[in-house]
Amino acid sequence: MRRVLVVEDEESIRELIALNLRMAGYEVLEAGSAEKGLELLGSEGKCDAAVLDVMLPGMNGFSLCEAIRRDDAAIGIIILSAKSMEQDKIRGLSIGADDYMTKPFSVSELLARVEALCRRVSRGAVPESPVPESRMVSGRFVLDQKSRVLYKAGQPIDLTQVEFQIMELFFQNPGTALVREKILEGVWGDNYFGDVKIVDVNIRRLRMKIEDEPSKPEHILTVWGYGYRWNG
Ligand code: CA
Numbered sequence: 001m002r003r004v005l006v007v008e009d010e011e012s013i014r015e016l017i018a019l020n021l022r023m024a025g026y027e028v029l030e031a032g033s034a035e036k037g038l039e040l041l042g043s044e045g046k047c048d049a050a051v052l053d054v055m056l057p058g059m060n061g062f063s064l065c066e067a068i069r070r071d072d073a074a075i076g077i078i079i080l081s082a083k084s085m086e087q088d089k090i091r092g093l094s095i096g097a098d099d100y101m102t103k104p105f106s107v108s109e110l111l112a113r114v115e116a117l118c119r120r121v122s123r124g125a126v127p128e129s130p131v132p133e134s135r136m137v138s139g140r141f142v143l144d145q146k147s148r149v150l151y152k153a154g155q156p157i158d159l160t161q162v163e164f165q166i167m168e169l170f171f172q173n174p175g176t177a178l179v180r181e182k183i184l185e186g187v188w189g190d191n192y193f194g195d196v197k198i199v200d201v202n203i204r205r206l207r208m209k210i211e212d213e214p215s216k217p218e219h220i221l222t223v224w225g226y227g228y229r230w231n232g
Contacts (some may be wrong), residue, residue: 003029037064052065138170150164
């Protein structure tokens, strides 16, 4: 059964989210604080996804997100915030969240996003379709689809699931300018409601990880007003 951690101090909201997730067939771990959330992860083991409120007593949702991501590159993380500021969104995504929703939010939309994240994570599950090539090579880079690790000149680079999927898309389309909407669709799925800025944030993070000089990228090139192109 897929397991989701829900960290929210407002009990009515937490219960609403947990109830809906359980009705959709998820196992839910509930916590009213970041500290409690980390404790649960420690005692109960890993989750497939986490829904984290930003404003929490004690440690906030951003720090919690960072702490969870340090231990687990695969978990899907959605940040919930009452603030609709763009800055918050960018911050959430740049510290390792996969998605972001602003309160008040629709529960059915949250469920759709959790479902999309869990489908990508599919920890230990049988892949939906057999992987034709388990290793893809591009220049100094090797993408191992079996272990889901990217290597640069033999050195492993830790990627989140979203980052890995963007790399897969690049490796499948070397030298091709990919429009941002296509990257969004390819990684987040057709019925994703978010906006294309999430692509830019993930690209920025990928560049920090794989480029020698992230400000002068040689591998993930910007195609102005369009999208990105992979140069292996
Ligand atoms: Ca709160």
